[in-house]
Amino acid sequence: MDIFLQQLANGLTIGSMFALVALGYTMVYGVMKLINFAHGDMVAASAFVGLTIYTQVMGQATSLLAVIVIFLLTALTMACVGVILERLAYRPLRNAPRLSAVVSALGASLVIQNGIMLVWGPRMRIFPELVPQVYWDFNGVVISMIQVIILVLSLVLMLALYLFVEKTRVGAAVRAASIDQDAARLMGINVNSIIALIFIIGSSLGAVGGLFIGLYYRGITFNMGWQYGLYAFIAAILGGIGNIPGAMIGGMLLGLFNAFIAGYVSSTWADAFTFILLILILIVRPTGILGERVAEKV
Template sequence: MFFQQLINGITLGSTYALIALGYTMVYGVLKLINFAHGEIYMFGAFVGMIMVTTFRLSIIPAFIISMLLSSLLGMGIEMIAYRPLRKSTRITALISAIGVSIFLQNLGILIMGPATRPFPRSIRSYYVNLGAIKIDILQIIILIVSIILMVALHLLVKNTKVGKAMRATALDKDAAYLMGINVNRIITITFAIGSALGAAAGVLIGLYFNSVSPLMGSMPGLKGFVAAVLGGIGNIPGAMLGGVILGVIETLGAAYISSAYRDAIAFAVLIIILLVKPSGIMGVNVREKV
């Protein structure tokens, strides 16, 4: 049973990791916690669901369209809600992000209605049997997609010209601008990629839990954020690790302590880790320049 619970935890954790990747991406470049990320995840799930049900597309084109449309949404949010505030304090942008999050949630309720809708399972049910343990093929797909996206993102940031420009922007916006980097373009690209990651998470998780609803982003969004902080916010492999650790802690806590306190256990562990290592597991402790 312990092994089965561990698998449950890793699966749940890989969903958090998928969401955390988008958070970490935006934070790494902008030092902005994009609280609307959970709603982009919700938007992505809805687009995927509508593509599969109304337009009768198969899951792979639905997945790609959802990522594309969500990047557009992400870029739009950045342009309307964050760009005008870029010169103000960080707290202003954070409040704007919370506003966007609440706005999108309620817009979702207005347009789609408050009820949870099914996400038709357009992948054939298949189980991998490991002795007494059954693993759903979707669980494996979620884990593999998270790892692929993580590696791709890591390579993009470390090995491409755009990635170099992103790192430069992250380090010092003004200096990057002086060096001829189009900072606005880089930030737009960052949001586009971060939002596409959110949409990928939305479609896969919507599919796995067979449900999408306008409020589906709030709790997983928070957990994704916690996962990103746990792993060291701004650090891409850290987001992945943080997500998996959070999922495993939560599941084992629910299994061996009490299922009623699973969230409390998860957040208590977060507090402890932050007390011991404030920069997160894989984060580097950087002193703020004054």
């Protein structure tokens, strides 16, 4: 039972990080039908940007206010990078064949990954201890303050995103643009602005995810975007790619799955089982858990 509860806590923590990152994949896919392969590397870059803001801008301050400012500045920086990425790598290919955009996404991924290496070096860097190392022991189940912060903040952000998309006028425009771009234009929706908005939201959430990865795992490397990006991508597929609540649920489930495999089987096998899970989803239910809510009537 201890292992179960411990892995439940761990699974929810990594699941919320997967979910935050998965939202970036799924929102871009929803509107542009494009897998933004550079998203994982953007997440990796966020951890390094956060590190630099901590050392260069904030003078290594770790007060609550300083940490909030680090999060906000990192999210803002990455939102700008996201908008620039879309302008340079994707917008010129909007009407090009699908494959061209995919190749461009892979290219952007390599550019960002190598960019991180050039700026911050190829060796592992240690992310600062922004949150005090406080642990609570509940009869052998250990939960850290970092875990609680990651879980709570992720849930708050996801709830905010959900309410924005489901309950506001602009949120409805985002959904409309992801169903039918031309019809959305006929409603007076500026689809280019919606796409920019999606990159802003996706990149900011990814930035928070990247900072969480730094806080939780401590060691950050220039090429870690592939690993976390892939996990988040699988989470997005698990939930139904293009579906926003799907990415949240998919991320959480994948985190739990991963933690339980690590707890009951072996952590060395967690990756292998995750990919087996991906293959099974693609065979049994390619649209994911929440994919394709309605069969379209013609």
